Amino acid sequence: MTAPAAPDLAADRSAFRLVLGLAAGITVLRLAALAVGGLPLYLDEAQYWFWAQTPAFGYFSKPPLIAWAIGATTAVCGDGAACVKAASPLAYGVATIFAYLLGRNLFGVRAGVLAALGFATLPGVTFSGLIISTDSLLLLFWTAALWAFERGLAAGARRYWLWLGVFLGLGLLAKYAMIYFAAPALIVAALQPKGRRPWGGLALAGAVGLLILSPNLIWNALSGFETFRHTAANASVGAKIGNIGGVVSFLGDQLAILGPAAALALMAVFWRPRRLFADPGLRMLAWFSLPVLALLIVQAFLSRAHGNWAAVAFPALIVLIMGALDGFGMRRLGRAVLAVDGAILAVMLVGVAWGGVPFMTLAAKTDPFRWVRGWDRLAAAVEAKRAGEAPRAVIVTDRGATAELIYHLRDSDALVRRWSEDQDNPADQFAMVLDLDDARGCDTVVVSRAATLPAALAAEFSAVEGPEKVEMRPYPDPKGTYYLFIGRNFGNGAPAAQGCRSITRTGRKL
Template identity: 35%
Template structure:
């Protein structure tokens, strides 16, 4: 297909075609989720409990993810799709923002292919199955870049304030949004230093900080748990880092782009002089590379997950698409998008693929296994909880408490985390205290038999059963349940 013909089709039908493709991808994900045999992952279940208790902050994250789930469940219910719905929608909306960015920097043809590339990136396709802070953060990052371009072009108050508002919402999703603010400030210093004499960019920054203000106040009131947690996972002095971890991180980034776009991005980095001379490429990489640099340092120091630089993929993908189109390599771009869809399809349907191979222990090769079996354990636990309505549900780890509170949501049990040291090392230890239940009975859920120290804190104990949820013919998820009578205190 020639560029002229392609351009005409895109001009006339591009927006509708993109919307149709986005709806098809959404429908694919919504159909797929129930087929996977999963419930929520532990972080998703924890975020759901946050959403049931809205606040300006939580142990490990600002409140954006909880607010997103609160709205989602009010609109679509507390089921698997209801919890995930708005988070899933964030990625197509981010692709739409990328369309607007590329249309402003290039043309509608580049905008179309950029949005399609972002829609089908392996990292966003994978994250699009789950509820994570990356969803709202990526959307805010792309919207902030679009607003930034508008503000630079128009210098209108409303555009500058839009930058501040979107950045503030991004900070309420994840503190990583601070990297965008840093990149924006340096962009002004290097290329638009005269704008620093205007009150408008400063007002935008103040608005962003004002929106974050209630979360900062919450941290002050609770002895800075979120900030301490963020610093802890950033530094991780005892975690494994080094060149190997950095290499693994960048290999994961290449795969998250897909083989073609990932290779084009490497070319853009290797041809740094020509990339720098092109104003649009320079701007797009300006709002991508700083985040990758920070996370790469973290990977070298203590390791990093592939998704920690997720927002950077959006502007970088636009730059890669524009580079290919400018050189008449649209066929290669189509191949790249097709390969990405193939990779996504393999990842989405991997459980069916390994089932067809008839492996002896498929759960070990199933990336979704961590979210399997919890619903069955919840069904088995429910009658025990109903039989002991006055007992408080107690768990000795965050994973069990998060999963069972979600699975028992119709019963809404009272709960507390086992925390004899009084350390606020997770959300449940921060927000619950078993000492409020002295003299009361407890239902302990655990994956290890309780020791003498724990049992000694109660007047008596009876094992009520061992719950079991098979994951395959040889693997099962297990949980023991104990009735603990008369809590004496720690």
């Protein structure tokens, strides 16, 4: 490959309008599928919605940007599931434009369009664009940071390093995995010719990024570094050394994110590595993708690694694949990648709009929406037991059901609280900010996965009735089975703190 010629301005404008239209069109299709299909919230999404009800500079397990994004979209169109998820399709729409700009700058206009299409239809992005998670916001700012970094290297202008700092800071506010950007950036900078190493620009970007992150750092310091401790516990390096099964599972997840056609294209591109690494643009993209994957394979071997932990490798990787296919004359393979990934996108959008898989009998092993199905049914059962002349509080023994019940009972006066074995060491945001003492003196609906209550919780009541078994899903599924109990007089004689009703519609302690 050779360095791209200066782009023809008319061709560039035409290509940019095409990419803008494609990004907008795919975004609208995602939003429409969510609105038509009414895809419910997964438990993590319901938890993030809860966070958004109380804007802050940090939360128990994540930085604050996801809560701010949900707060912004729900302020516009309400608390429906599609609106809660809306920031994700929007983020990927903008990221697609940065993928075009990066590919165009490195390989030319045609390769830029292919990179944009490759990113927009990447199977991992197709799935992630239909849920609200920290990954969608992270990948937006990671892709934008790649563009700013490449422009900083190529042009040396201070404004690009300032933009890099802004994107780094916002990415860190989305997810701390943005810190991975530092290592390849330093390596690529060190490999530049002497006299062109951008240490000053990187220092400026780092300072701006830390400035943007600083409110979250202060929040963590005031909260006992809760988010940092949770993140470290999640990694748990060395907990299961020699986890071969975890490595295989992690690699399978990466194949699913990349898609079968792009995986074959990647092998074709790497068939001649000397040819690949001779191109400076491809080398840069390799540094921003392959080491991340290698690091997390090691992490999976030493302990565990969830598939999405390597998500930041894929913006650079898909631009590398599409740029190399175009530059190496393998354009037919590039078209095949886009065709296969476009078909996957279409099938998934139809499935979400349909609310299932046509012609397939729903069962625990065949239902792609298993993990979001049935929470409304559980909420209705809880509300039926809770409501009456003397409303009962609700105490839940697991994080997922707490998140879903707070969301589904948001328009009632339900006082929902989270019980855990160790109240002094909260296991999630609910246990950290919702005061269980608000339910003292109340008769209570207790929601549990187990058919018997933990002894410590049962001892808090003067009497316990039940359980009543609730099957959330329209097919047998042990993960969809809950048990409802009636606990009398929580706290054994303690006076009712709030009259057993919610302080606010979300049951928050303000």
